[in-house]
Amino acid sequence: MEMARVIVDVPSKGTNRPFDYLIPESMRDWIEVGSRVGVPFGHRTVQGFVVSLHDKPEMDISKMKPIQELLDLVPPLPPDLVELASWMSEKYACHEMTALQAMIPSALKGKAERYVSVSEESDLDEEEESDLLLIPKTREEEQWERIIVGFIRQNGPVRMEQLSSRYPEQAGIIKSLIRRGVLQETQNIRDKVQKKTLKTVILNVSENETEQVLQSFSAKARRQKEVLQFLLEMNFPMTLKEVMSVLQVTAGTVKALEEKGYVKIEEVEVFRDPYKGRKFKPTSPLPLTKEQQTVFDSITRGLNTLNYGAYLLHGVTGSGKTEIYLQTIERCLSLGRQAIVMVPEISLTPQMVERFKGRFGSRVAVLHSRLSGGERYDEWRKIREGKVQVAIGARSAVFAPFTNLGLIIMDEEHETSYKQEESPKYHARDVAIKRAHQHGAVVILGSATPSLESYYAARSQSNSEFAPILLEMHSRALGSNLPEVHIIDMRNELRDGNRSMFSRKLHQGIAARLERGEQMVLLLNRRGYSTFVMCRTCGYVASCPECDISLTYHQKSNNMRCHYCGYAAPAPAICPDCGSEHIRYFGTGTQRVEEELAKLFPGIRVIRMDVDTTTEKGSHERLLNQFREKKADVLLGTQMVAKGLDFPDVTLVGVITADSALNLPDFRAAEKTFQLLTQVAGRAGRHHLPGEVFIQSYTPDHYSIIHASRHDYSNFVREELKHRMALSYPPYCRLILVTFSHEKLPLVVRMAENFSTELQAKARKLGWYGGLDRLTSAALEVLGPVASPIPRIKNRYRFQCMIKCRGDIDAVELTKQVASEIENSVHDAHFQISIDVDPQMLM
Ligand code: ADP
Ligand code: ZN
Ligand code: ZN
Numbered sequence: 001m002e003m004a005r006v007i008v009d010v011p012s013k014g015t016n017r018p019f020d021y022l023i024p025e026s027m028r029d030w031i032e033v034g035s036r037v038g039v040p041f042g043h044r045t046v047q048g049f050v051v052s053l054h055d056k057p058e059m060d061i062s063k064m065k066p067i068q069e070l071l072d073l074v075p076p077l078p079p080d081l082v083e084l085a086s087w088m089s090e091k092y093a094c095h096e097m098t099a100l101q102a103m104i105p106s107a108l109k110g111k112a113e114r115y116v117s118v119s120e121e122s123d124l125d126e127e128e129e130s131d132l133l134l135i136p137k138t139r140e141e142e143q144w145e146r147i148i149v150g151f152i153r154q155n156g157p158v159r160m161e162q163l164s165s166r167y168p169e170q171a172g173i174i175k176s177l178i179r180r181g182v183l184q185e186t187q188n189i190r191d192k193v194q195k196k197t198l199k200t201v202i203l204n205v206s207e208n209e210t211e212q213v214l215q216s217f218s219a220k221a222r223r224q225k226e227v228l229q230f231l232l233e234m235n236f237p238m239t240l241k242e243v244m245s246v247l248q249v250t251a252g253t254v255k256a257l258e259e260k261g262y263v264k265i266e267e268v269e270v271f272r273d274p275y276k277g278r279k280f281k282p283t284s285p286l287p288l289t290k291e292q293q294t295v296f297d298s299i300t301r302g303l304n305t306l307n308y309g310a311y312l313l314h315g316v317t318g319s320g321k322t323e324i325y326l327q328t329i330e331r332c333l334s335l336g337r338q339a340i341v342m343v344p345e346i347s348l349t350p351q352m353v354e355r356f357k358g359r360f361g362s363r364v365a366v367l368h369s370r371l372s373g374g375e376r377y378d379e380w381r382k383i384r385e386g387k388v389q390v391a392i393g394a395r396s397a398v399f400a401p402f403t404n405l406g407l408i409i410m411d412e413e414h415e416t417s418y419k420q421e422e423s424p425k426y427h428a429r430d431v432a433i434k435r436a437h438q439h440g441a442v443v444i445l446g447s448a449t450p451s452l453e454s455y456y457a458a459r460s461q462s463n464s465e466f467a468p469i470l471l472e473m474h475s476r477a478l479g480s481n482l483p484e485v486h487i488i489d490m491r492n493e494l495r496d497g498n499r500s501m502f503s504r505k506l507h508q509g510i511a512a513r514l515e516r517g518e519q520m521v522l523l524l525n526r527r528g529y530s531t532f533v534m535c536r537t538c539g540y541v542a543s544c545p546e547c548d549i550s551l552t553y554h555q556k557s558n559n560m561r562c563h564y565c566g567y568a569a570p571a572p573a574i575c576p577d578c579g580s581e582h583i584r585y586f587g588t589g590t591q592r593v594e595e596e597l598a599k600l601f602p603g604i605r606v607i608r609m610d611v612d613t614t615t616e617k618g619s620h621e622r623l624l625n626q627f628r629e630k631k632a633d634v635l636l637g638t639q640m641v642a643k644g645l646d647f648p649d650v651t652l653v654g655v656i657t658a659d660s661a662l663n664l665p666d667f668r669a670a671e672k673t674f675q676l677l678t679q680v681a682g683r684a685g686r687h688h689l690p691g692e693v694f695i696q697s698y699t700p701d702h703y704s705i706i707h708a709s710r711h712d713y714s715n716f717v718r719e720e721l722k723h724r725m726a727l728s729y730p731p732y733c734r735l736i737l738v739t740f741s742h743e744k745l746p747l748v749v750r751m752a753e754n755f756s757t758e759l760q761a762k763a764r765k766l767g768w769y770g771g772l773d774r775l776t777s778a779a780l781e782v783l784g785p786v787a788s789p790i791p792r793i794k795n796r797y798r799f800q801c802m803i804k805c806r807g808d809i810d811a812v813e814l815t816k817q818v819a820s821e822i823e824n825s826v827h828d829a830h831f832q833i834s835i836d837v838d839p840q841m842l843m
Pocket of ligand 3: 544545546547562563564565566567793794
């Protein structure tokens with residue numbers, strides 16, 4: 001192929017399309033779809049991805065520029081991911097480059113660097129060079145020119161920065177050399193992380209020579225002989241370091257062998273393994289329960305067809321979903337295909353990683369967000385190079401570059417962390433389904449509380465793209481009962497004079513567990529407890545000067561920070577408004593609970609797990625291990641303690657306030673509350689000891705709390721769907737959130753209004769507009785504009801429109817079109833319109 005179409009890394013609207021480049025002769029055999037290249041763009045060199053190859057250029061070849069460099073020998077992206085990026089760019093209204101970038105590790109997001117070399121065309125002999133150099137005026141200048149050209153000749157292309165720091169005062173001379181063509185500037189893309197290599201000793205003696213060679217060593221070279229014998233015995237390359245430490249020899253000894261030609265010492269690429277040295281207890285498949293077997297059979301029937309299939313696995317907490325994942329993966333691997341496992345937040349689920357490593361060992365790559373850039377890159381390369389067959393990670397694991405994907409598992413599929421909140425604003429569930437379609441693979445969505453969208457799609461089989469088959473497991477694998485749940489009306493506590501954050505019943509429950517030596521989990525709904533700075537005299541609350549939200553207090557550094565723009569200030573000792581000293585810093589809610597526990601139950605051992613205690617790498621695992629080793633009575637935390645944990649001796653779960661998230665202006669508030677309560681209640685009594693759950697609430701009659709207390713998913717869904725239908729919310733329609741922002745409020749308001757008017761007019765023309773309440777097959781409705789829930793961020797005002805739509809219409813395309821018209825009418829690069837398709841965060 002002679003030419004390539006390339007998506008370039010230039011973040012602007014006009015560049016969201018492929019550009020044509022010539023493929024130089026020397027690269028013809030190397031460049032493929034998915035190759036990463038450096039190409040000239042304007043006056044720069046930028047990184048790009050090849051998205052297609054062509055023979056017959058549509059444009060005049062003489063105007064086409066050649067690809068400058070090929071960045072990897074193996075393309076980082078297989079063709080199916082390139083196709084997926086194009087699909088994402090349409091579905092989520094994002095730049096194709098943004099989608100491509102989301103698929104590769106950050107280590108490969110190379111930046112162009114400027115190099116200077118001696119011109120090739122002016123590959124002058126000494127004399128000619130002297131002629132050129134004669135042009136300058138003074139002797140001193142001439143000397144400098146010789147020195148600089150000499151330096152570059154000797155060192156090959158030199159980085160611009162290196163040159164300018166070495167000759168800081170000769171900028172004029174260097175520029176003049178470049179202008180006269182003696183030196184030339186080139187640009188190369190440099191990756192952020194280099195592959196790691198180690199000096200490795202490689203045997204260079206053929207088998208039939210060995211005896212002879214070993215005989216040849218003199219007594220003095222005894223050590224050298226030992227090394228050689230050792231290498232012969234090991235029969236695979238050892239690193240120089242290993243050889244030196246195992247045999248207690250010096251590098252000199254090995255070097256001497258190299259000089260004799262018996263070994264070679266080479267830099268060999270190694271993979272950094274973040275789990276190196278860690279032992280995982282190997283496990284073998286468990287005999288399945290009857291319910292598990294039925295589910296397993298359905299899924300494997302799908303797997304065996306090698307065709308697309310999707311399953312929604314609704315199984316109560318502790319029903320043994322993980323064992324099903326493990327065994328279906330085994331089946332998938334035996335078919336010669338690969339598997340992806342997604343978990344909501346991998347740093348919160350060390351137990352999951354352990355179970356997968358335990359079953360599949362080194363066949364698993366872990367794409368952990370807490371890994372360093374280099375470690376992540378290595379795990380990713382193991383996948384790309386076919387060295388592993390299973391990838392486990394958070395939402396971005398859906399892009400694991402396997403080439404023969406057979407299975408994608410999404411555990412806790414209802415979790416909001418599967419939606420990325422910055423561009424590309426994709427939902428990993430939709431991407432998983434698309435990828436599975438591409439590969440003829442099976443998708444398993446697992447949850448004890450499936451999202452309403454998935455459940456509805458399974459029930460109605462309406463959405464043909466997706467339509468998962470519903471599989472249910474109603475009982476726990478170990479035969480234990482679901483725990484008994486008590487709802488406690490906190491209004492009564494207050495009425496009876498109990499001002500503590502613990503109700504009397506929960507208090508008694510904790511005391512009884514302490515006596516019996518059983519463990520407890522206490523959950524605080526994070527969103528309900530603030531960490532702000534407030535004056536008790538005048539009510540002043542410290543807020544960000546740039547954004548309309550209150551600052552968050554951080555105890556460790558005793559300062560206040562804005563979580564939107566990063567603004568930070570020391571916490572004041574007196575109120576800046578009234579001068580009162582009664583200004584309080586409310587520590588994290590969990591801290592307050594911890595203090596209260598210590599007061600009420602002297603000697604109680606508490607492990608606190610929240611943002612403050614889990615900032616360090618590996619801290620989740622450390623805390624959870626301590627708890628498992630019974631070094632504490634109580635595991636206290638925010639949402640993080642609700643997820644996927646399996647502790648045999650937990651017999652009490654307490655929820656401090658169940659309803660703190662219920663009043664948020666989010667149509668998913670009830671669903672989220674139900675999910676959280678069900679998940680956390682599932683932590684109790686999972687094994688042999690029976691469990692008890694205490695839910696404290698100020699609105700104990702709310703249906704989400706009542707149904708959660710009865711472990712009654714289907715009745716909750718029935719009631720919640722009624723509300724969604726009445727108010728036209730998903731799953732009865734799709735949403736697109738459009739946010740407008742700029743420093744000037746009037747401009748934002750005017751443009752948001754123009755957008756709304758224009759979109760409605762266009763939709764009406766297409767026959768789509770008419771309100772969702774009518775039973776039309778295609779409908780679109782625009783709500784707003786209104787001020788965004790956070791009306792100002794980083795000094796930019798924000799307004800939004802919510803678009804509701806239904807039916808087989810391309811509302812995203814129309815939204816994009818109108819947004820682009822509005823943007824073009826403004827002529828101000830600061831004005832921004834952001835589009836969020838299927839938004840999850842409405843706050
Ligand atoms: P879930 O993911 O559905 O909440 P888990 O997979 O964590 O449930 O299983 C709960 C417990 O049951 C675990 O301790 C697991 O080892 C055990 N378990 C699962 N399946 C079986 C089985 N077939 N036989 C015995 N124990 C099982
Ligand atoms: Zn005050
Ligand atoms: Zn701010």
